[in-house]
Amino acid sequence: MRSLFNIGNKIKPFNRNFIIEVNTELSGVSNSDQFQFTGAVGEYDVEAYQDNSLVATFENLVDEQTITLSNAGIYELRCIIKPAGFDKMTFNNTGDRLKLLKILNWGLYGVNEPNQLGAFRGCENNTEISGNGAWFDVVTNGTRMFLSNNLTSLPPYMNLPLLEIGGFMFSNNLLTSLPVGMNLPLLENGFFMFQGNNLTSLPTNMNLPLLTSASRMFANNNLTSLPAGMNLPLLTNGSFMFQNNDLTSLPTNMNLPLLTNGGAMFQNNNNLTSLPVGMDLPLLTNGRDMFRDNNLTSLPVGMELPNLADGTRMFQGNTINTERYSQLLIDLEANNNNNNVNFHGGSSKYNAQGEIARNALIARGWTITDGGLEN
Numbered sequence: 001m002r003s004l005f006n007i008g009n010k011i012k013p014f015n016r017n018f019i020i021e022v023n024t025e026l027s028g029v030s031n032s033d034q035f036q037f038t039g040a041v042g043e044y045d046v047e048a049y050q051d052n053s054l055v056a057t058f059e060n061l062v063d064e065q066t067i068t069l070s071n072a073g074i075y076e077l078r079c080i081i082k083p084a085g086f087d088k089m090t091f092n093n094t095g096d097r098l099k100l101l102k103i104l105n106w107g108l109y110g111v112n113e114p115n116q117l118g119a120f121r122g123c124e125n126n127t128e129i130s131g132n133g134a135w136f137d138v139v140t141n142g143t144r145m146f147l148s149n150n151l152t153s154l155p156p157y158m159n160l161p162l163l164e165i166g167g168f169m170f171s172n173n174l175l176t177s178l179p180v181g182m183n184l185p186l187l188e189n190g191f192f193m194f195q196g197n198n199l200t201s202l203p204t205n206m207n208l209p210l211l212t213s214a215s216r217m218f219a220n221n222n223l224t225s226l227p228a229g230m231n232l233p234l235l236t237n238g239s240f241m242f243q244n245n246d247l248t249s250l251p252t253n254m255n256l257p258l259l260t261n262g263g264a265m266f267q268n269n270n271n272l273t274s275l276p277v278g279m280d281l282p283l284l285t286n287g288r289d290m291f292r293d294n295n296l297t298s299l300p301v302g303m304e305l306p307n308l309a310d311g312t313r314m315f316q317g318n319t320i321n322t323e324r325y326s327q328l329l330i331d332l333e334a335n336n337n338n339n340n341v342n343f344h345g346g347s348s349k350y351n352a353q354g355e356i357a358r359n360a361l362i363a364r365g366w367t368i369t370d371g372g373l374e375n
Contacts, residue, residue: 015132018044018079018086019105025072026125028096032072037079038095040064041113042086049076074101081108092118092144100126106133114140114162121147121168131155138162142169149173154182162186166193173197178206186210190217191237197221208232215261216240226251232259239263239286245270252276257283263310264289275300285309293317296346298324304331311343318346322374326354329368333357345370 022035030036040063048056048069055075058067069075079086086109091097100123110116120126121144129151136158139145143165151173159181160166166187175197183205184190191213199221207229208214215237223245231253232238239261247270255278256262263286266272272294280302281287288310296318305311305328320328325348332343334357341361349371350358358368 015105015107016081017105017107018081018109019103019107019130020077020079020100021074021102021104022077022096022099023074023101023125024069024099026099028099029094030066030096030099031068033070034066034068035075035077035099036066036096037061037064037089038097039088039090039092039119040086041088041090043082043084044086045080045082047078047080049078050074076104079107079109085112086110087113088116088119090118091120091123093122093148097122098125102126102128103130104128105130106135109133109135111135111138114138116145117141117143118147119145120149121145123149126150127152129155131157133158136160141165143167144171145169146173147171151175153177154179156180158182160184160187165189168192168195170197171195175199177201178203180204182206184208184211189213191215192219193217194221195219199223201225202227202230204228206230209234211235212258213237214241216243218245219243221245223247225249226254228252230254232256235259237261238265240267241265242270243267247272249274250276250279253278255279256281259284260307261286262290263287264292266290266294267292270294272296274298275303277301279303281305283307287314288312289316290314291318297321299328303328304335306331306335307338308332308336308343309338309341311341313344315346315348316344316369318348319371320346320348322349322351322354325370326350326357329354329357329361333360340365342367343369347371349374 024035025032044061046058126149133155140162147168156179158179164186171192180203182203188210195216204227206227212234219240228251230251236258243264254276260283262284267289277300279300285307287308292313
């Protein structure tokens with residue numbers, strides 16, 4: 001069952017079997033001496049091993065099946081994949097998801113199935129996914145694939161070059177870093193993709209040029225910086241994207257020209273003191289909590305916010321210098337036609353010219369909170 005397989009630039013022996021470690025005693029839909037191949041799609045035989053000894057064989061299995069072992073306990077299950085293939089498992093938070101402990105070898109799993117939606121979702125006791133998964137190169141939809149597992153690392157060759165939808169894919173794990181080649185050049189939807197891990201950095205070439213929707217994509221991590229080339233030119237929904245990280249600056253060319261929803265995008269635990277030159281946010285409508293509790297003292301020249309419709313707590317916890325904040329009020333009054341807008345300017349103060357513009361906005365139903373008129 002072994003042949004040569006090219007991974008990266010190295011020729012390595014390739015094991016065609018899909019091999020997992022399970023504990024049948026853990027909670028699931030099957031009995032304590034059984035394991036269900038939940039949501040399996042494929043044709044396969046199974047060899048069950050304990051202490052490297054073959055203890056049972058199951059032949060000619062098709063799709064979801066339950067096998068019965070002689071005793072409850074921990075087993076290595078080697079799925080011998082037939083020519084028809086083994087496309088996927090779909091635990092999707094059901095079945096015997098808690099019995100899975102490790103994925104020891106991918107083999108030919110999934111080579112013909114780019115949609116892995118929900119495959120290993122909820123496998124909370126799964127601590128390992130094998131490093132030989134070159135088949136990841138075909139995945140286009142990884143939605144909830146490893147949501148709520150117990151992974152501390154990913155295979156070094158997991159690049160996901162064709163991934164388009166990654167919603168919740170690795171959310172709620174224990175990842176501290178990502179493979180260096182994981183650039184995600186075709187990713188369009190990354191909502192919640194890495195939310196709730198322990199990432200401190202991202203791969204240097206992760207630019208995300210096609211990303212449009214990224215709500216909570218990196219929320220609740222420990223990022224201190226972002227890759228220099230991460231410009232996000234097509235992003236429209238960045239709500240909560242970097243909430244609860246440790247960012248002190250943003251890439252110099254991150255302009256966000258198409259962003260409409262920036263709600264809470266950089267809120268909480270970040271410490272931004274400035275924004276990139278050119279970050280004008282011309283299409284932003286939702287700025288609620290966007291920069292809340294940072295330490296901004298100025299704003300980019302040209303940031304006029306002509307379409308802002310909700311600025312609730314937008315700059316709360318910041319103090320923009322008087323001249324720049326006053327100019328923002330003047331620009332809002334002149335260029336933003338929305339009425340009845342809530343806007344929070346933090347502790348920023350305004351000058352006499354800013355006061356005139358501020359009063360005009362209030363006359364149009366705006367509710368503005370800030371530091372008041374500078375003495």
